[in-house]
Amino acid sequence: MKDLFFFLVIMVAVLGSQFSYAQEEKIIETEESAEVFLEEYTDEFQEAFFEATKQKGIQNYDRAVNLFLECKQLDSENEAIDHELAKTYLLDKQFFNAEKYAVEAIIADPTNYWYLDTLVEIIEKQSNTIESVQTTIPFKNHELQKNLSLVYYKREKFNDALIVVNQLPVSAFKEQLINKIEDALSRKSSVLNVKKPGSVIVNNDPVKSLELNLEQQISLEQFTMVESKAKEAVELYPLQPFFYFAYGLALHKNNKDSQAIDVLQSSLDYLFDNQKLANRVYQTLSDAYTKTNNFSKANEYLRKIKPGF
CATH class of the missing domain: 1.25.40.10 (Tetratricopeptide repeat domain)
Incomplete structure (x- = not known):
């Protein structure tokens, strides 16, 4: 045995x-x-x-x-x-x-x-992102890049997958995967009630409309765009905690954790009774502190998260 x-x-x-x-479909065992x-x-x-x-x-x-x-x-x-x-x-x-x-x-x-x-x-x-090890692995290897685009696709990181696959030479693999990614992005956008990634959601309330658009971009992991838009939103609407959260999350995802911590802590002054948003802020603060090796602070914010929201 x-x-x-x-x-x-x-x-x-x-x-x-x-x-x-x-x-x-070609794995053979004998x-x-x-x-x-x-x-x-x-x-x-x-x-x-x-x-x-x-x-x-x-x-x-x-x-x-x-x-x-x-x-x-x-x-x-x-x-x-x-x-x-x-x-x-x-x-x-x-x-x-x-x-x-x-x-x-x-x-x-x-x-x-x-x-x-x-x-x-x-x-x-x-x-972290793959860029953190890009210089230590044979990143230009086409088979590695094909596999990386598949890894991202299967993890539903569709924009990352698209960025990688677009670097490959023209092939049937490239064409098929791009079609699959675009179909997936289209379905994801439909759930969010928009026609395509990046389109504007129509809403009579400008604050709510901007919030919905930022949520859409967060779900699509478009954090460069989120950082720019959320920064503007904080300046336009300095009393809205969600915009601080979105800005802080984007900074964290873009490896600017010290700035992220400052912005996220600012959001705490405006949260009031929004526990669901508070949990998201606490989780992101914990993640940012973890990346800066401040584990005591990371655990402090993790303990603040309340289940059920």
Whole structure:
């Protein structure tokens, strides 16, 4: 049973390294090739890998990491182990170490979809963007860019996906994904009762109209536009807390966390009984303080969030 379990786990790792958009329906498993693969590893490696996977499964992350590091010593060129270390450190919320090993895995195999998916998750957990590691990974690799556009698309980050896919040369993949992204954006806009991204929502109340437009742009993650519009809104309507929130959120998303904290704290003077908005402000303040490594303040604002709103 142990051998069977190890076989399944290691094959997932191997097949994962061969995944790409164009190959989704071409993954082939045969008993013969699996046996040949397993023969390449020593009993010591197999035992360490199996036990590491088991320990990770029961959330004993320190022990799992140590065992995966043993595997790394036995086979230093195996990027699948780097990926397992990245995933384990991610589960343990050790994001610095997780990012280190995820980057190493991507450098070893830039075409691997799952390695990139894990790296993006680690980066997002730190409220960062792919630009933070762009110079350390082979970002110009077309397969990596194809995979990144898919990662964003599947995470419903449609504008990010569009930016990446537009950098690719003309191909059937590019055309198909752009069509899918545009369809998704169209459906999302329909839910928001607008004709297309960026269109103006008609409302007799100028404050409410501006608020609805900012909410739309926030939902589409157009934070450069949100920052500009919300800044103007704060100047026009200095007593409206939502505009401070939108401005502060955009600053945070655009990696201007010190400014974001100042703006978000200003909104607290105007919140009054709007607990739903207060929760959004507290969450964003917590995220911004986390990015500035002020964890005591981050926890302070997290505790202010009231459930049910």
